Amino acid sequence: MKPHNPSIREEALALLRRGVPNRVVAERLNVPRGTVGWWRHEDRRKRVEPVAPRRSLLCPICDDRPLDKAAYAYLLGLYLGDGHISHYVKHRVPSLLVTMDDAWPGLQDMAAP
Known part of the structure; x- marks a missing residue:
């Protein structure tokens, strides 16, 4: 190059x-x-110029918003049941991946929100 x-x-x-x-x-x-x-x-x-911290619009802790405990508990259950954390170098942030089987009708639709 x-x-x-x-x-x-x-x-x-x-x-x-x-x-x-x-x-x-x-x-x-x-x-x-x-x-x-x-x-x-x-x-x-x-x-030595400081880089502005990035705040997530999706993170209640980062944005100083109240945590939706019911939604968090549901998400944690999905993670513990069928999920894992992946670290994609390209995105530079950890991502939660949840895999669900079509054998459980409606589960994917309930989990998406």
Whole structure:
């Protein structure tokens, strides 16, 4: 793979520091989006710029909302019965996978919400 011209990288960093999104920078400079993301990451690391924490809209603990205990208990039961936690490198977050058999009519429909 051919390295990018340092002037392209500097131009990208200047745009990123002004708040231009990675996608726009990548399109404008004809550079892969992943490369722009890596440049941003490295720039922040070198400048010790704090990265804003990501909050989940789905996590009541992260969003300081009350926990639906009945729904949590049901989900825990599904996990203990037919589930497991997978760590997909691509997504960088653990995922709950629950496998259900069609032999139990209605179970999948009840579990989805």
